[in-house]
Amino acid sequence: MIIMHLGKYNLKRYRKWILPLVALAVVTEGAAIVCGATFEKLWDGLFKGVSFLGYMFPPDWSAFPEMLQPAFQSIIIAFLGTVFGTLLSVIFALLAAANISNTWVRNITRFFIGFERSIPEIVILLLLIAAFGLGTMPAIIALTLGCIGMIGKLLADTIEELDPIMMESMASVGANKTQIIVFGVLPQIMPNLISYALFRFEINIRLSVLLGAVGAGGVGYELDYSFYMLEYHRAFTALLVIIIMIFGTERLSYILRGQIKMKGALK
Amino acid sequence: MIEVKNLTKSLPNGRKLLDGISFKVKKGEFVGILGASGAGKTLTLRCLNGLLKPDKGEVIIQDEYGKGHDICKISKRELRRVRQRIGVIFQGYHLVRRLSALENVMIGRLGQIGTLRSILYGFTDEEAAEALLALEKVKMGQYAEIKTGNLSGGEMQRVAIARAIFQLPTLLIADEPISNLDPSNAKVIMKMIKPLSTTMPVVGVFHQPEMTAKYCSRVIAIKEGKMVYDGDPKLSNNMLVDIYGEELGQIEQQEQGILAPIIN
Numbered sequence: 001m002i003i004m005h006l007g008k009y010n011l012k013r014y015r016k017w018i019l020p021l022v023a024l025a026v027v028t029e030g031a032a033i034v035c036g037a038t039f040e041k042l043w044d045g046l047f048k049g050v051s052f053l054g055y056m057f058p059p060d061w062s063a064f065p066e067m068l069q070p071a072f073q074s075i076i077i078a079f080l081g082t083v084f085g086t087l088l089s090v091i092f093a094l095l096a097a098a099n100i101s102n103t104w105v106r107n108i109t110r111f112f113i114g115f116e117r118s119i120p121e122i123v124i125l126l127l128l129i130a131a132f133g134l135g136t137m138p139a140i141i142a143l144t145l146g147c148i149g150m151i152g153k154l155l156a157d158t159i160e161e162l163d164p165i166m167m168e169s170m171a172s173v174g175a176n177k178t179q180i181i182v183f184g185v186l187p188q189i190m191p192n193l194i195s196y197a198l199f200r201f202e203i204n205i206r207l208s209v210l211l212g213a214v215g216a217g218g219v220g221y222e223l224d225y226s227f228y229m230l231e232y233h234r235a236f237t238a239l240l241v242i243i244i245m246i247f248g249t250e251r252l253s254y255i256l257r258g259q260i261k262m263k264g265a266l267k
Numbered sequence: 268m269i270e271v272k273n274l275t276k277s278l279p280n281g282r283k284l285l286d287g288i289s290f291k292v293k294k295g296e297f298v299g300i301l302g303a304s305g306a307g308k309t310l311t312l313r314c315l316n317g318l319l320k321p322d323k324g325e326v327i328i329q330d331e332y333g334k335g336h337d338i339c340k341i342s343k344r345e346l347r348r349v350r351q352r353i354g355v356i357f358q359g360y361h362l363v364r365r366l367s368a369l370e371n372v373m374i375g376r377l378g379q380i381g382t383l384r385s386i387l388y389g390f391t392d393e394e395a396a397e398a399l400l401a402l403e404k405v406k407m408g409q410y411a412e413i414k415t416g417n418l419s420g421g422e423m424q425r426v427a428i429a430r431a432i433f434q435l436p437t438l439l440i441a442d443e444p445i446s447n448l449d450p451s452n453a454k455v456i457m458k459m460i461k462p463l464s465t466t467m468p469v470v471g472v473f474h475q476p477e478m479t480a481k482y483c484s485r486v487i488a489i490k491e492g493k494m495v496y497d498g499d500p501k502l503s504n505n506m507l508v509d510i511y512g513e514e515l516g517q518i519e520q521q522e523q524g525i526l527a528p529i530i531n
Contacts, residue, residue, distance in 0.1 A: 169361035172316050173434060174351035174378020182386055183374060187365040 052232075059240055060233035067222060067241045073136065074218035075245065077211070078204035080140045085147020085204075086197040092148050093155035094181060099167065100159060110156070117149035125211050139216030143204050150203075151196045158192045159185060191260050198253040205249045209242050219245070268293050269438050269468050270335075274314055274324035276307075276492075284310055285321065286492040292485075297464035299479035299500065300472045302489035303511050308472040309358075311489065312442050314339070315470065316353045317346045328353070331437050351378035354431030354467075356460075358443035360423045364416030368407060368426045371415050372398040375434035401433040402426070405459055421452030428459050439463055441471035445478065457482045476502055 032038070095101045096109040121142050128138035162185060170180045212220025219241055226235035274288040285307050292298050302308045313319040315326055317338045326338040328349060336349050354375070362371045373390055380390070390398070402408050405425040415423055424444060431439055441460060445453035453475070461482050463469055473479050479486050480501045488496035488510045496506060508515055 163361070165357055165361040166363060168318060169355060169357050170363075170374060170377070172318060172350055172353065172355045173375050173430075174347045174349075175374070176347060176378070176382060178382050179377045179385055183366070183370075183377060184363050187363055190365065 056232040056236040056239075058233065059236040060231070061237065063234045063237045064241070067219060067238055070212075070217065070219040070222045071241050071245055074208045074212055074220065075205065075249075077136050077139045077216065077218060078143065078201060078208040081143025081208070082147060082197060082201045082204050084140070085144040085200065086151055086193070088144065089148045089151035089155060090186075090193065092152040093159055094185070096152060096156035097159035099162065099164060100177070100181065100185070109152075113149055113152045113156070116145055117153065121146045121207050121211065122214060125214055125216065129215055134215045134217075136217055139208060139211045139218075142211060142216075143207060146207065147200050147204070151193075151200055154196050155189060155193060158189050162188055195257050195260055198257050202246075202250050202253050205246055209246075268329045269315065269470065270325075270327045271311075271315070272325040272327070274311060274321050274326070276310060276314070276319070276321045276323075283492050285314075288324070288489070288492075288494050290487055290494070290497060292468040292470055294468055295465060296485055297461055297469045297483045298471070298485045298487060299483035300470065300487045300489060301474075301476060301479060301496075301502075301510060306489045306510075307492045308489055309442055312440055312470070312472050315438075315440055316350060316355060328438055331435075347378055351376075352434065352437045354434050354436035354439040356424065356427045356431055356439070356441040356444045356471075358446050360415075360420065362415040362423055362426055362430075365414055367412050368402060368415050368418065368429075369395070369398055369411040371426050372401055372430045372433045375430040379434075398429075398433050401429040404432060405429045421448050421455065424448060424452075424456050425459070428456070432463070437467055439467055439469045441469070443472050443474060446474060453478065476507055 092109055092113060095105050096113060098106050101109070124145055125138055125142040128141055132138045132141075166188075167180055167184055170184045175183070208216070208218060209220040209223075212218035212222075213224040215221070219238055223235055223238040223242065226232070226238055268291070270291045272289050274285050275283070276285040277283045288307075288311055290298070300308045300311065310319065314321050314324075315328075315338070317326075320339055324339065327335045328338055329335050330349060331352055336345065338346065338349065341349065363374065366374075373395070376390070376394065377385055399408065399411055402411055405428050407422060407425050407429060410418065410422065410426075415426055418426065427444075439460070444460065445456050448456060457478055460469060460471070464484070471483075473483075483500040485498065486496065486500045486502060487494060488502070488506070490510055495509065496502070502510075
């Protein structure tokens with residue numbers, strides 16, 4: 001590569017970068033003008049944001065006990081969504097794996113999983129609120145569906161990568177499909193399944209806070225409501241609870257997934 | 268007993284992969300199938316337990332009651348029933364790696380116990396003891412609880428043999444069982460397979476003529492889908508050259524010239 005050639009140090013080596021950089025600068029500037037983004041606004045906003053944090057400080061510790069129940073509710077929403085979603089996604093993954101199901105079922109299931117993935121959870125929640133009304137129920141369903149979109153896809157790919165000879169050898173002792181799935185496929189994908197589920201749980205915790213603000217209840221709603229009522233100190237408490245919650249689950253899931261990887265490494 | 272009649276399989280473009288393969292293996296025989304890569308050995312073997320359907324021909328396998336079944340014509344359900352008594356040892360490692368050695372042996376009888384029983388109840392203590400006995404027969408008793416993924420190639424192949432023994436088969440099929448094993452392990456595995464042929468016909472595909480000469484009771488050679496030899500396991504040099512092609516003869520001649528002092 002010429003760019004690595006120290007002996008030929010001259011401006012020529014930068015020439016091919018000039019055009020792309022100029023083009024990028026023009027496009028960026030154009031986009032900024034169109035949507036009205038300027039650096040003055042950025043500095044202004046940053047200053048306001050920092051001073052706003054000043055308003056919020058210190059947190060209202062007296063509100064802390066009343067945050068615990070909503071925080072717990074958020075965790076429960078995420079947990080139930082993950083559990084139901086993971087269980088269902090095993091079924092969907094089996095249907096979406098080419099080496100287990102037939103071509104038609106596979107393609108239809110893959111389409112459904114991909115379609116689900118393309119819709120944000122918030123949109124699903126809004127649709128579900130229309131059907132179920134406000135509350136935790138639509139949030140749990142939204143997270144369950146989100147789980148199927150992600151874990152279903154990852155797991156189906158994992159199943160398709162399984163050793164075909166292993167499954168063939170089970171078929172050649174007269175085992176039927178159910179037995180091959182229960183005693184061949186499931187044990188082999190279990191570490192991946194647990195790892196995906198833990199990862200999705202992290203995502204679901206964050207999403208359940210977000211969905212809470214939209215109308216599913218939980219600590220997200222507390223944050224939204226406090227802002228709405230201009231109780232900034234209370235909002236700060238909610239924010240701290242959310243940060244602790246997310247950080248805690250991420251650490252927990254990281255530790256658990258590390259354990260699994262260590263065992264899986266011997267595979 | 269297993270009888271293969273006029274097995275034929277062609278590609279859509281008309282090229283014949285298997286062309287009129289016929290042989291019969293009785294109890295007490297250990298038949299080795301030899302042939303160059305792509306000659307159709309594994310293809311033949313896959314037809315024997317119904318993993319592959321031939322275009323023409325019959326594969327008749329006697330079940331435990333002495334009744335013959337044509338593998339190529341029976342229904343899926345019947346095929347599963349016949350397969351319950353066909354032991355298989357595949358090339359490489361075909362075990363469920365995250366299950367223990369003992370559990371892998373038990374898989375051998377999955378077809379024989381019903382689906383519901385296998386999922387809800389599992390095996391009885393007597394059956395578990397039998398499975399352990401099968402593992403001990405191949406000297407793997409102390410590894411019963413270890414996940415097979417952590418075993419070496421030779422150990423995995425022994426578990427596979429134990430699985431076949433536990434199955435109480437009426438026929439044993441082995442597809443290159445010693446291909447990725449070191450020479451001493453390969454000999455151990457061959458020594459374990461050979462005595463099984465006293466109670467059931469054993470058919471195996473091999474790449475090692477010296478091994479089949481030593482352990483098999485009969486050798487079948489396949490070249491370009493056709494059977495070219497069926498008889499004594501000790502093949503003549505001319506026959507080997509015929510099976511594996513001209514190149515082998517040339518290479519061996521060269522090696523005798525160049526490498527002879529080193530080898531001897």
